[in-house]
Amino acid sequence: MTTKIPVVQQILTANDQIADQNLITLNGKGVYAINIMASPGAGKTSTILKTFELLKNKVKMGVVEGDLATSIDADKADAAGIPVVQINTGGGCHLDAVMLQGAFPQLPLSDLDLVIVENVGNLVCPANIKIGTHKNVLVASIPEGDDKPYKYPGMYRGVDALIINKMDLMPYIDFDLDYFLKGVEILNPGLESFPVSCKTGEGFEAWIDWLMKQVKSHDG
């Protein structure tokens, strides 16, 4: 087994080096980027579409969609008028820095202020893979259950902000928000969290404020 360890380290290092290059590319163009992660169906694409709707008069935004297969999410973004690139991982359970690097030439980076990258739907694999964005954001959702921070600690530990989606379903689901947030606090003390509903628009002001603050502080 010892012969394999250096190979793995080398691969990780190569990924991290390219992630650093991606940040240099983004900074050179004045683009702020976030990496959105979540379980399948938590509402990554809906969050992106709603964010675009609320930001489009203030910020020029592009999207990179990561999926195992299909261009369903990219088609939705394209229909909304967002510059978008689809990455199909062909079965791979997370994006990596090389994939994001490959998407850059297909985006009008010089014209953009913000790029949102939608990672593959997965609470495990993308958790500790740097792709070269400024921040990592997790979208949780009420129907997933209030025990998810406890069960997927690596993901909750590694993010810079937390969107809690599908708040409109709260009356129909047994979800203890205090228990959920207690788990989050243990793993990631002080993590900023934004309870929202992509369906009703509830709670989006605070998320948009946070995001605008990030984009502006990056500009300045």
Added chain:
Amino acid sequence: MTTKIPVVQQILTANDQIADQNLITLNGKGVYAINIMASPGAGKTSTILKTFELLKNKVKMGVVEGDLATSIDADKADAAGIPVVQINTGGGCHLDAVMLQGAFPQLPLSDLDLVIVENVGNLVCPANIKIGTHKNVLVASIPEGDDKPYKYPGMYRGVDALIINKMDLMPYIDFDLDYFLKGVEILNPGLESFPVSCKTGEGFEAWIDWLMKQVKSHDG
């Protein structure tokens, strides 16, 4: 890169060999086993608890719980009176045959008819990993959205039965069941599917009938 390919093949072969040994062990004890997979929070544990409640007078059932961390699910099974073993993968995104093999000595296999293995919550990684059960079952859920078969084809292609959980939330969610089932049919023609609600118990008769048929045909 060429030097790494044989290593990967060797690992896969070793896993599959142990998976075959697991089946031999189970068959020797007259135990039928299923591997339940799903996104995080789709309702694997709830499905197992409801199945136990409905089967406990007919079939002796045990459970193996796979999680990254914690024994939350195993504690629930234990509280319900089900013989249970917890496997923590320590970050690994799926169970493998060695992990299942390691769980066997901790279960009273000679006294059991059925073992349900709950895999790690993930629609990508567990899809093509044999662990040594007789059938693979996927739990989908309405809040995940109707596009999941199209976006996670490897998982939908590789299973022997499909439970569609949280049907009670249908009135509150935009979910096109025809579109969902069309995607399932393309990937896995003729797949038996069971719309249920773990909350209300709706639809469980058909699932229990299917499962009882599997267990009995295995006995005979």
